[in-house]
Amino acid sequence: xxxxxxxxxAIQDVGRQASSLRKKIERxxxxxxxxxxxxxxRSEFADMLCEMVDASGERFLLNLNASVRHMYHKPNIDIQGxxxxxxxxxxAGGGHQLHQENLLWVFRDQIKDALRKAVDxxxxxxxxxxxxxxxxxxxxxxxxxxIANLERQDAELRQQAEAAGIQIGRIKPPERQEKYAGGIPxxxxxxxxxx
Numbered sequence: 001x002x003x004x005x006x007x008x009x010a011i012q013d014v015g016r017q018a019s020s021l022r023k024k025i026e027r028x029x030x031x032x033x034x035x036x037x038x039x040x041x042r043s044e045f046a047d048m049l050c051e052m053v054d055a056s057g058e059r060f061l062l063n064l065n066a067s068v069r070h071m072y073h074k075p076n077i078d079i080q081g082x083x084x085x086x087x088x089x090x091x092a093g094g095g096h097q098l099h100q101e102n103l104l105w106v107f108r109d110q111i112k113d114a115l116r117k118a119v120d121x122x123x124x125x126x127x128x129x130x131x132x133x134x135x136x137x138x139x140x141x142x143x144x145x146x147i148a149n150l151e152r153q154d155a156e157l158r159q160q161a162e163a164a165g166i167q168i169g170r171i172k173p174p175e176r177q178e179k180y181a182g183g184i185p186x187x188x189x190x191x192x193x194x195x
Contacts, residue, residue: 011166014168018158021153021154025147028143028147032143032144035139035143036136038129038131039128039129040129040130041129042122042125045119046116046119050116053111053115057105063099063102
């Protein structure tokens with residue numbers, strides 16, 4: 001005679017395995033997402049801001065070059081008769097307005113030092129930060145491999161279950177299944193009467 005209790009337990013075990021795999025997969029996916037979006041360590045965040053200062057400051061060189069290149073081959077130019085304000089160089093005769101990138105170049109070391117100190121004092125900077133940016137690709141790659149392996153296991157389990165006529169998605173977790181007396185559906189009253 002077929003032991004329905006063992007069969008029911010085996011089906012529940014398959015459901016628990018599938019549920020456990022899905023939970024692991026979701027946990028690893030959240031870890032992966034967290035790695036992509038976690039704040040940088042403060043020092044690396046400060047480095048990023050300093051790189052932005054350098055990048056903006058580089059435009060000053062282009063502006064200055066455009067403003068003075070006509071003088072490159074005029075070594076005997078009368079500098080007393082010329083008025084070129086190098087701090088307001090725009091490269092296109094844009095007037096005498098002090099441009100941010102010009103200041104970022106001229107005072108870049110002082111600005112970067114001040115930025116590093118300011119980042120250390122930012123009150124809302126997250127307490128929990130991720131690993132350095134350079135380490136993240138390897139960690140994400142490792143998580144991707146783990147996720148792919150678990151997803152493969154999950155797919156295999158589901159295929160095996162379906163081949164046996166079991167649909168995992170429809171299996172209720174044990175805590176949600178109705179308890180029947182003696183494992184026989186339809187004898188609900190007897191199940192309710194049992195302590």
